[in-house]
Amino acid sequence: MSTASGIVGYGTYVPRFRIKPEEIARIWGEEPERIRKGLGLEEKSVPDLDEDAATMAVEASKNALKMSQIDAEKIGAVYIGSESHPYAVKPTATIVAQALGATPEMTAADLEFACKAGTAAIQIGMGLVSSNMAEYVLAAGADTSQGRPGDALEYSAGAGAASFLIGRQKSQFVAELEGTYSFTTDTPDFWRRQHAHFPSHGGRFTGAPAYFRHVLGATQGLFEKYGYTASDFDYFVFHQPNGKFPLEAARKLGIDTKKVMAGLMTPKIGNTYSGASIIGLCSVLDVAKPGQKILLTSFGSGAGSDSFVINTTDLLPEARKRVVHNLAWYVNRKTYLDYGLYVKHRRKLKSL
Amino acid sequence: MAENIAITWRRIPERYMLEGSSCSTCNTKYFPLRKLCPKCRRKGKLERMRFSGEGEIYSFSQINSAPAGLELQAPYILAIIKLKEGPKLTAQIVEASEKDVKIGDKVDQVFRAIRTDEPEGLIHYGYKFRKI
Numbered sequence: 001m002s003t004a005s006g007i008v009g010y011g012t013y014v015p016r017f018r019i020k021p022e023e024i025a026r027i028w029g030e031e032p033e034r035i036r037k038g039l040g041l042e043e044k045s046v047p048d049l050d051e052d053a054a055t056m057a058v059e060a061s062k063n064a065l066k067m068s069q070i071d072a073e074k075i076g077a078v079y080i081g082s083e084s085h086p087y088a089v090k091p092t093a094t095i096v097a098q099a100l101g102a103t104p105e106m107t108a109a110d111l112e113f114a115c116k117a118g119t120a121a122i123q124i125g126m127g128l129v130s131s132n133m134a135e136y137v138l139a140a141g142a143d144t145s146q147g148r149p150g151d152a153l154e155y156s157a158g159a160g161a162a163s164f165l166i167g168r169q170k171s172q173f174v175a176e177l178e179g180t181y182s183f184t185t186d187t188p189d190f191w192r193r194q195h196a197h198f199p200s201h202g203g204r205f206t207g208a209p210a211y212f213r214h215v216l217g218a219t220q221g222l223f224e225k226y227g228y229t230a231s232d233f234d235y236f237v238f239h240q241p242n243g244k245f246p247l248e249a250a251r252k253l254g255i256d257t258k259k260v261m262a263g264l265m266t267p268k269i270g271n272t273y274s275g276a277s278i279i280g281l282c283s284v285l286d287v288a289k290p291g292q293k294i295l296l297t298s299f300g301s302g303a304g305s306d307s308f309v310i311n312t313t314d315l316l317p318e319a320r321k322r323v324v325h326n327l328a329w330y331v332n333r334k335t336y337l338d339y340g341l342y343v344k345h346r347r348k349l350k351s352l
Numbered sequence: 353m354a355e356n357i358a359i360t361w362r363r364i365p366e367r368y369m370l371e372g373s374s375c376s377t378c379n380t381k382y383f384p385l386r387k388l389c390p391k392c393r394r395k396g397k398l399e400r401m402r403f404s405g406e407g408e409i410y411s412f413s414q415i416n417s418a419p420a421g422l423e424l425q426a427p428y429i430l431a432i433i434k435l436k437e438g439p440k441l442t443a444q445i446v447e448a449s450e451k452d453v454k455i456g457d458k459v460d461q462v463f464r465a466i467r468t469d470e471p472e473g474l475i476h477y478g479y480k481f482r483k484i
């Protein structure tokens with residue numbers, strides 16, 4: 001793609017509440033060190049009772065708008081990726097668009113592709129702005145995901161959102177979206193049926209044939225398509241269902257794991273599903289210098305990966321100063337819950 | 353009891369974006385929307401405006417036994433907020449208990465679910481406030 005698309009503003013949101021693996025392990029008689037070391041998780045975020053994918057996407061998007069200094073009415077499309085949309089039928093994107101003041105002269109839709117619905121939204125945004133179908137597109141990923149009580153996912157399923165305002169004027173880019181490449185197959189590694197509260201997954205099957213095949217496939221495909229090698233990049237952000245998989249992906253690709261650490265947020269906030277890889281990207285954008293190259297590869301069960309080449313610009317440092325509530329602000333403010341309060345927050349009682 | 357859908361729908365600009373009115377004759381701001389300026393009467397000219405969402409706690413109390421639909425949230429703080437632009441409104445303060453808030457605390461608007469008609473009804477969204 002002869003690109004004319006870039007990020008003109010980005011924002012994140014992480015709820016205030018946290019629970020530690022020790023506290024969940026205490027209830028189920030598990031060994032907490034096994035979780036901490038095995039999954040690389042220190043704690044995870046938990047949403048408040050009045051929060052969902054829509055409210056989190058709104059706050060993340062307000063931060064993105066603040067950074068961009070662009071009037072919400074100029075947004076031509078809003079795409080929200082999530083696997084925990086608050087309604088089964090009724091779009092989240094209309095709620096978000098209305099709360100931002102972007103309606104009515106615009107289009108909107110919800111996207112679903114497990115944990116990669118947020119990067120799918122970014123790709124659609126790139127297409128719309130570079131084809132002049134929209135001046136600005138808001139693309140967000142947000143999830144308040146649930147793990148079945150006692151399941152391994154209960155230790156990792158967190159809540160959070162990231163939002164990107166994508167534009168086509170280079171003079172406004174805080175980071176240029178140079179190119180993208182996707183790798184997609186039909187793989188039954190993780191699913192949730194229509195009326196089920198909690199997802200089912202293929203256990204160990206989620207590793208090699210699902211996560212690694214697609215993440216490596218998309219990343220290597222991107223290298224080939226654009227003529228890059230791993231050493232061309234300053235940072236790598238991979239989808240992070242836990243704290244271990246992205247580091248293992250880096251090793252398999254021969255990447256110095258130091259280049260992955262700045263974008264590794266799951267150990268502190270849990271796996272935020274549609275938010276996970278793109279919150280990681282925001283974490284890198286919050287520290288990157290102008291003129292650096294970032295590789296982002298998402299993963300969504302089912303399964304697919306979207307890979308991106310992202311170049312930071314000279315505008316980035318000034319743009320960051322306009323946002324008080326950056327990722328570090330959300331990550332550092334926290335209130336710990338015990339399992340009893342956690343159950344109340346996640347309304348798990350009915351399912352126990 | 354579920355809120356009437358027409359009322360919910362009409363209140364979306366007010367609840368989502370803090371839309372109110374400003375009188376261009378006397379410069380008084382009103383929240384929620386008004387059709388008539390009580391100061392200027394027929395001379396008044398009301399225009400729609402969006403409040404910034406910044407304000408401070410004017411008074412508050414802790415709600416221990418919540419109305420239907422909010423039981424799980426209790427105890428929570430219900431406060432009268434004085435918006436920076438002048439008007440006052442009543443709203444929940446999120447992420448706070450009695451010991452965390454005092455009169456005069458600066459707050460900012462956040463977007464949250466304000467009630468949920470369980471089990472199959474609408475989720476109503478709107479403004480709440482958070483300490484800065």
Ligand SMILES: [Zn+2]
Nearest residue numbers: 375378389392
């Ligand atoms: Zn007046």
